Amino acid sequence: MKKEDRLEEKNPIENLLRMDRIPHIWCPGCGIGTVVTSFAEALHKSEIDLDKIAIVSGIGCTGRVAGYVKLDSFHTTHGRAIPFATGLKLAHPELKVVVFSGDGDIAGIGGNHFIHAARRNMDIMVICVNNFNYAMTGGQVAATTPKDANASTAPYGNFEYSFSLPYLAEAAGATYVARWTALHLRRVTKSIQEAFNRRGFSFIEVITPCVTLYARRNRLGDGLNLLKYYYEKSEIQHGADTRTLDISYQGKLIVGKFVDKEKPTFLDCMNEHLAKVLGEKYQLYGENND
């Protein structure tokens, strides 16, 4: 390709990005952009009406996604993306509501909301970009930092247990649970497509490199080194028991689709219960009659 042509070439997902906000703030080697690309690809393939989708982000590096996608989007406060999405979904049950946020936001400060949305089987999709630390503020130890890994607030290693997010999601009641890494681009896309076709609380964890903070502080090299780690140490085990998915420092990464089941959503339960106790005077609320 000639240089002039390259300059003319458009970003393949430009129709889904707010190009006036580009260049983005993510570091070279960061995996968040990769997940956004997978998401765009999934949107494209799913042929979803772009007017019927809303993206909600919290705070942090991944929290910036809401500002970059050219869709209805909300950049909420730290940890509150899920309750915000819950309100959005209940006011507009016809919308596909996607929470796109980081591990610090979803499993740390917003952990309570995460388990309760899963418990209610709220019909939303949560994409959690897990880079093992609070990256935006400079790489502090998080609820997902593997034991022994260094962080700015754990300079000689983390001694706390960390969350296994798929296990937490399933235990709390999620009906679709998958985990991938930034290397598994097509798998991430496929999982997002699948989740778009499911009703209920879908959770997709994507493990991504944080080159500037996590990798550098742990002397793990650059983005490519981390992708090599994912390549060498990840193992696809669909349907694996989520109790076996703990991540140890630079240890094995079990990835795959672990949970894919159906059960009534929050709105189904509400409609069923109120129809039973109130009888005919109750008007069903939700997708088919708003």
Next chain:
Amino acid sequence: MSALKTLNGNQSIAEAVRQIDPDVLAAYPITPSTAIVETIAKFKADGMITGEFVCPESEHSAMSVCIGAASAGGRVMTATASQGLALMWEMLYIAAGLRLPIVAAIVNRSMSAPINIHGDHSDTMGARDSGWIQIYSENCQEAYDNFIQAFRIAEHLDVRTPVLVGLDGFIISHSMEVIQVEDDDEVKKFVGEYMPLYPLLDTSNKMTVGPIDFTDYYFEHKRSQLEGIENSPPVIEAVGKEFGQKFGREYGFFEEYRMDDAELCIVVMSSAAGTCKDAIDELRSEGKKVGLLKPRVFRPFPHKKIAEALKEMKAVAVLDRCSSPGAFGAPLFTEIRSGLYDYAERPRIVNYVYGLGGRDIKVEHFKEVASKLEKIAETGTVEEIYSYINLRE
């Protein structure tokens, strides 16, 4: 040994923390205060401090840890900013209500929405009725000095009230400055050993903290809680004086700059006061009688002292780095104007809101304010009581 060190605002606070070595430190990362926590984490990991360092899952939990640790009888601190302080809001009232002498460094930052990480005073001004003593710093040296004094004030037996020390986000927190770091032992000696009152760890005297209190006694208890902050002014003054005797930098409720024969006065807190001093110098060289009054302590507010300092001015401009939607003016302005109410002869007074979300305020802006004050003094009329500086409208 006392030494000059090049530190930014966050490191200055961390340096004071290292010297004081509180029993428990709990904080959650938030820009621009994160570096305080990180530096403390490093001190802890390197064995330079003995206090327990906790990384909770939110600011709400961080303040809860502080309250638990302070109730147990520990000397406790935290650091946060903006949304983090807002998330602590519920617990701020508990800390003050239980009269727990917790000390917090607050790196002043604007409040969402829209999200912005730069400095203004919306966060701490939002907490002004929570019962905490509030002290503001102009530069890194003051942040360091104020933080050390905060423990003495908070823990004084007549006060026993939490104290927050404000320093402007980025402008101070991330700016390097050469500051005098006092000798470790001298600082420790100045702060002294902490003697908790009614600690939960005193198992021979069993006690319940914070039980339910209805219409029968709640009002009396709330009233008695206020005694701490009401008793604090002489303590704040004495601690500031003693600090001066010991380390050569004396502190009061506010600083007056070239106020001796001033007829016009600009009132501004924190980092902007430094810029204002340059503006005052320029104005003075042009023969204009303008002075600066820089409040340091906002809670308890020194109404009487400030009113006495301002009563003979012809015109006063109060600059707030915060707005108070629907109020008669921004917080600093309403306090000062109210303090002047009882004086038969009082200056014309106007309010300017400046620097929201970190918008810069420069020497030229202060000079504009001064020229407006000149006009007010000349005509005796105020056309606009409330307006903005450096805002596109």
